[in-house]
Amino acid sequence: MRASAFNRWFARAWLAFGYAFLYIPIVALVAYSFNDSPVANVWRGFTLRWYVALASDRELLAGLALSFKVALTTACASVVLGTLAAFALVRYPRFFGRTLFTGMVAAPLVMPEVIIGLSLLLMLVSLQRATEAAFGIGFPERGMMTIWLGHLLLGLAYATVVIRARLQTLNPQLEEAALDLGARPWQVFWLVTLPMIGQALLSAFLLTFTLSLDDVVLSAFLSGPGATTMPLVIFSRARLGLNPSVNAVATIIIAVVAIGVVVASFVIAANERRRVLDAAAAKRPSAAA
Amino acid sequence: MSRAGRGGRFAVIAVPYAWLLAFFLLPFLVIARISVSEMGATTVKDIVAWKDGTIAFSLKFGNYLLLAQDDLYLRTYGSSLLFAAVTTVLCLAIGYPFAYFMARSRRSLQPALLMLVMLPFWTSFLLRVYAWKALLTEQGLAANAIESVGLDRAMAAVGLIPGPGQLMNTPFSLILGMTYTYLPFMILPLYSTLAKMDLRLLEAAADLGASAWTAFWRVTVPLSRPGIIAGSMLVFIPCVGEYVIPELLGGPQTQMIGRTLWDEFFSNNDWPMACAVAVTMVLLVVVPLAVFSRYQAEASARST
Numbered sequence: 276m277r278a279s280a281f282n283r284w285f286a287r288a289w290l291a292f293g294y295a296f297l298y299i300p301i302v303a304l305v306a307y308s309f310n311d312s313p314v315a316n317v318w319r320g321f322t323l324r325w326y327v328a329l330a331s332d333r334e335l336l337a338g339l340a341l342s343f344k345v346a347l348t349t350a351c352a353s354v355v356l357g358t359l360a361a362f363a364l365v366r367y368p369r370f371f372g373r374t375l376f377t378g379m380v381a382a383p384l385v386m387p388e389v390i391i392g393l394s395l396l397l398m399l400v401s402l403q404r405a406t407e408a409a410f411g412i413g414f415p416e417r418g419m420m421t422i423w424l425g426h427l428l429l430g431l432a433y434a435t436v437v438i439r440a441r442l443q444t445l446n447p448q449l450e451e452a453a454l455d456l457g458a459r460p461w462q463v464f465w466l467v468t469l470p471m472i473g474q475a476l477l478s479a480f481l482l483t484f485t486l487s488l489d490d491v492v493l494s495a496f497l498s499g500p501g502a503t504t505m506p507l508v509i510f511s512r513a514r515l516g517l518n519p520s521v522n523a524v525a526t527i528i529i530a531v532v533a534i535g536v537v538v539a540s541f542v543i544a545a546n547e548r549r550r551v552l553d554a555a556a557a558k559r560p561s562a563a564a
Numbered sequence: 565m566s567r568a569g570r571g572g573r574f575a576v577i578a579v580p581y582a583w584l585l586a587f588f589l590l591p592f593l594v595i596a597r598i599s600v601s602e603m604g605a606t607t608v609k610d611i612v613a614w615k616d617g618t619i620a621f622s623l624k625f626g627n628y629l630l631l632a633q634d635d636l637y638l639r640t641y642g643s644s645l646l647f648a649a650v651t652t653v654l655c656l657a658i659g660y661p662f663a664y665f666m667a668r669s670r671r672s673l674q675p676a677l678l679m680l681v682m683l684p685f686w687t688s689f690l691l692r693v694y695a696w697k698a699l700l701t702e703q704g705l706a707a708n709a710i711e712s713v714g715l716d717r718a719m720a721a722v723g724l725i726p727g728p729g730q731l732m733n734t735p736f737s738l739i740l741g742m743t744y745t746y747l748p749f750m751i752l753p754l755y756s757t758l759a760k761m762d763l764r765l766l767e768a769a770a771d772l773g774a775s776a777w778t779a780f781w782r783v784t785v786p787l788s789r790p791g792i793i794a795g796s797m798l799v800f801i802p803c804v805g806e807y808v809i810p811e812l813l814g815g816p817q818t819q820m821i822g823r824t825l826w827d828e829f830f831s832n833n834d835w836p837m838a839c840a841v842a843v844t845m846v847l848l849v850v851v852p853l854a855v856f857s858r859y860q861a862e863a864s865a866r867s868t
Contacts, residue, residue: 297680297748299705301684378857383588385802387805389845390842391591397835401594496829513812514812525688525695533687536683
């Protein structure tokens, strides 16, 4: 069969082309970070000096610290609110204003970030002016908390999608069985539901963490004096042109994320295998009987 | 249901609901209001006034008039839509065969292939866009490759770049950057619909005498419609308002609306104008947004 061999090779070539397109820029970025030449496109031997320079780059390190704090708090809050929102959407098919709720949860997934950032900022500024007029102290001050609020909006949307997908596949009879056996609703949640959706919560946490760590637009609108996140530092340097320090930071971030994602997916895969085995083991006696 | 159950139901719904109302919906109302005011006017008193016992609204549509009359704004909206549409079509053209071949590859290979698509999505979007800057500047890797096969002359001929050898800060570099960034958003929904497809339908089509090509167009493509729509919306809508990519890879010929909003706000400090731009942008994406959420709702209804 000549045609099918051709098809197979065509498919492989297309996949290879696609993956090359996705990965060449990343590989190039990593390679450039070891280049001993301030002009990115001329190779002049291997060096680690951009990494050494990073250690004394105050601006970038301060940005990194702030970004981590924001990302951590965003991820925690997103998982909590996202779990609530996912429960509301999956368990309660009708309540007042459900359509509006569904729309609001999903909208930040696609809504241009400039709109989200601008509108949230101006609302917070109005609030700040109103409180200043009323109490003499403007609240909230622009800074870490306002950035966190913006990232949480995005994080809530993504966390809800991930957790909702898992909740939909749960078998409701397990929770009903626990209730029949006398467990209180909150016990059912902690002992039955939560262990079953744990993986989804972990994925949602990692996803919202990286989203927050990467965000430029929302942070630019919502940051205040002295609150500059790492992407903002990188962005302002990248705007001016090519910058070897950016390559070095990029390589570190890519390495950390790649390791994190690979480890997490191995953990998830191992858990999944164990779950399948447990389920099979639980079924066997009844099948024998 | 017990009383605790009802209380729980209320909390589960009310907490995220109230949060979204306060931090998502309310801000929109705020910018809608600011967009019809003039610079400096930022309290409710400025547009609502008591006059002889009736409420008088004084809305100022000056910002919108300016938007509608100024050629520059109209052209910017047009080019934003155009660039977003071109990017969506390119993502579909590259992503559909890609997702199709992924879904038809060996079962044991698929999780790894899927993870390889998702991995770039986990690494910083900003840095991946920045990487193209290095690749496309003079003597960059991609620039050299494109010039060595003479592709730059062809692109200059159709107007994608101003002249041979000038690849950065052109419509070409912008479209390339957006296609690159949003490709995984197209592939993932397409893959998930194509992987779920019942392959016996293709056998049935073949039994009924359809060629592989006919079966693909009359069975596979219609069945993957939800994936096509979800993917296209996930690419098109954020592209319309994209700011970072036009700023890093675009140039003077590629003015986009997200950048205009940014400049009105940060450079001109004209808040009401920035709000008017934002409100019109919302109107621009609200139709695709509604299509997107309807299909999302249908997809989740089908899976339950």
